[in-house]
Amino acid sequence: MSLFELKGVRQIFDGRTVLDIDHLELSAGGSYALLGPNGCGKSTLLQILAFLRPPVHGEIYFKGRKTDWREKALHALRRQVVLVDQHPIMFTTTVINNVEYGLKMRGVPARERRKIAEGCLARVGMHAFAFRPAHLLSGGETQRVAIARALACSPEVMLFDEPTASVDVENQAVIEKVIQDIRREKGISLIFATHKRLEAVRLAEEKIFLFEGRLTGPGGENLFSGIVAWKGEHTVCRLGENVELDVKARHSGLCRMTIRPEGIRLFTAEQAKTVQSSSLKLYPGRVLQMTAEGEQIKILLDIGVPVRTLLSRKEAVQSGILVGDEVQVAIDSGATQVVQ
Amino acid sequence: MDFLAESLLAALRMIWSLDPEMYFVVYVSLSVSFFSTLIASLLGVPLGFLIAVRQFRGKRVVITILNTMLALPTVVIGLFVYAFLSRSGLLGFMGLLYTPKAIIIGQVILILPWVATFTMAAVSRIDERYRNTALTLGASGMQAVLAVAREARFGILAAIIAAFGRVIAEIGIAMMLGGNIKGFTRTMTTAMALEHNKGEFVLAVALGIVLLTVSLLMNIVLQLAQGKYGDNR
Numbered sequence: 192m193s194l195f196e197l198k199g200v201r202q203i204f205d206g207r208t209v210l211d212i213d214h215l216e217l218s219a220g221g222s223y224a225l226l227g228p229n230g231c232g233k234s235t236l237l238q239i240l241a242f243l244r245p246p247v248h249g250e251i252y253f254k255g256r257k258t259d260w261r262e263k264a265l266h267a268l269r270r271q272v273v274l275v276d277q278h279p280i281m282f283t284t285t286v287i288n289n290v291e292y293g294l295k296m297r298g299v300p301a302r303e304r305r306k307i308a309e310g311c312l313a314r315v316g317m318h319a320f321a322f323r324p325a326h327l328l329s330g331g332e333t334q335r336v337a338i339a340r341a342l343a344c345s346p347e348v349m350l351f352d353e354p355t356a357s358v359d360v361e362n363q364a365v366i367e368k369v370i371q372d373i374r375r376e377k378g379i380s381l382i383f384a385t386h387k388r389l390e391a392v393r394l395a396e397e398k399i400f401l402f403e404g405r406l407t408g409p410g411g412e413n414l415f416s417g418i419v420a421w422k423g424e425h426t427v428c429r430l431g432e433n434v435e436l437d438v439k440a441r442h443s444g445l446c447r448m449t450i451r452p453e454g455i456r457l458f459t460a461e462q463a464k465t466v467q468s469s470s471l472k473l474y475p476g477r478v479l480q481m482t483a484e485g486e487q488i489k490i491l492l493d494i495g496v497p498v499r500t501l502l503s504r505k506e507a508v509q510s511g512i513l514v515g516d517e518v519q520v521a522i523d524s525g526a527t528q529v530v531q
Numbered sequence: 532m533d534f535l536a537e538s539l540l541a542a543l544r545m546i547w548s549l550d551p552e553m554y555f556v557v558y559v560s561l562s563v564s565f566f567s568t569l570i571a572s573l574l575g576v577p578l579g580f581l582i583a584v585r586q587f588r589g590k591r592v593v594i595t596i597l598n599t600m601l602a603l604p605t606v607v608i609g610l611f612v613y614a615f616l617s618r619s620g621l622l623g624f625m626g627l628l629y630t631p632k633a634i635i636i637g638q639v640i641l642i643l644p645w646v647a648t649f650t651m652a653a654v655s656r657i658d659e660r661y662r663n664t665a666l667t668l669g670a671s672g673m674q675a676v677l678a679v680a681r682e683a684r685f686g687i688l689a690a691i692i693a694a695f696g697r698v699i700a701e702i703g704i705a706m707m708l709g710g711n712i713k714g715f716t717r718t719m720t721t722a723m724a725l726e727h728n729k730g731e732f733v734l735a736v737a738l739g740i741v742l743l744t745v746s747l748l749m750n751i752v753l754q755l756a757q758g759k760y761g762d763n764r
Binding site for chain 1 (some may be wrong): 658661663665666668669670672673674678681682717718750
């Protein structure tokens with residue numbers, strides 16, 4: 192079932208378009224990671240999904256119903272979706288009163304409130320802090336209490352804005368575990384913004400890439416600034432000093448482009464000899480990093496610019512490629528896309 | 532120095548002996564100050580809150596007017612209200628001139644801009660995230676407003692206490708609209724001025740001590756109210 196459906200959504204601040212999404216559909220019970228550089232519109236999108244700020248243009252459908260942005264109608268919607276901010280703010284009272292806040296707003300009796308709040312604090316490992324002043328907690332502790340506070344509301348959807356961006360490694364691990372647990376146990380739909388690709392892999396089933404407010408598709412991991420130029424009958428995009436890729440573009444000059452990881456192929460020196468005779472253009476590169484992402488291996492390569500490609504485990508084993516190896520890299524023309 | 536010490540000792544004796552004249556003056560002062568602060572708070576806190584959170588045409592003009600009114604001299608307010616309340620004035624038929632009610636009217640005009648401006652400043656300083664946090668946790672619009680007001684409570688309380696301090700220590704309005712009538716509208720400040728003119732310092736010093744004590748008590752109340760949560764506000 193569709194949880195959120197966004198149609199032609201645009202958000203404009205001070206005359207600048209910060210979000211421009213033609214269509215996006217998110218399923219109920221899913222877990223989604225919003226990836227992209229700072230200022231790409233992740234937080235703005237989360238604010239819209241949390242029904243905290245209406246878009247200037249477009250429509251949002253929540254569980255198939257068009258969102259009515261009048262304050263009265265929003266109240267019921269907000270009770271189903273909770274946003275945990277990147278830098279959560281605590282009300283100036285005790286930790287337990289903070290966790291009870293959402294329940295109090297819902298008219299839950301005091302005794303039941305206390306029981307639920309204590310359970311939620313125990314879940315995030317903050318039970319011992321229940322009666323401390325909340326505004327004196329550290330960043331990581333505040334984040335954990337904020338998660339407990341959101342969890343106490345028993346939402347259907349939890350939105351997180353960079354949940355581990357400003358916390359230490361120890362708290363990071365705790366927060367990730369809590370997020371994984373609540374999703375597994377309660378089946379809560381999860382949408383979170385992050386710039387940590389590995390975190391996205393660990394916590395999300397699907398990744399959504401944003402760049403300058405737009406969805407960039409699956410190539411969003413390989414996002415580059417380049418220069419489009421006409422070269423004979425071809426249009427090419429120059430990335431760095433050495434890389435020149437065939438692209439389809441209407442205008443020349445500065446651009447942003449993506450390369451789908453699946454369209455990047457690797458060849459060892461031996462394999463390269465067999466393909467060199469073909470018209471395939473090869474770029475010399477070096478393997479910088481290999482990480483497991485589910486059933487696939489992600490390989491970070493340096494070909495003058497850092498690019499990421501994906502291989503199946505079997506392909507990776509067969510290729511015999513290791514970190515530090517010199518390789519030849521081919522990029523399919525269909526894998527490139529000028530986004531701007 | 533001997534004269535000052537003698538006056539101080541006599542004043543302390545007067546306070547200790549529960550002198551009825553002195554305590555009635557204190558009562559009048561506290562009662563008109565209390566009611567003027569109450570009325571100004573009931574009007575000024577919501578006004579300051581609205582100005583802080585709402586965007587509307589002419590907001591800057593309203594803020595400028597309020598800021599200007601902070602500097603209103605008490606004698607100007609006294610004159611202005613006198614013009615309305617005097618027998619030939621627009622509200623002369625109400626017979627309020629030279630009554631405690633007249634003092635309260637003048638004092639409300641004096642401190643309303645104080646309460647509104649300082650409430651506005653206190654609420655404006657509150658992080659926008661408080662409102663959004665309340666909303667996302669399921670608060671209604673009004674509940675979110677109350678959550679923000681709760682966060683601004685120390686600033687608002689300070690504004691009210693400052694306003695009370697302003698009215699209890701003012702003299703111009705009490706003199707011009709109250710008339711310093713013994714046993715009726717004589718306040719601590721008008722009594723002190725009168726005693727000074729008569730060259731009688733004992734009552735003036737005694738009232739001065741009470742005035743300072745009231746001020747001290749108000750500050751203690753503020754500190755207690757802030758408690759451990761007021762440290763970072």
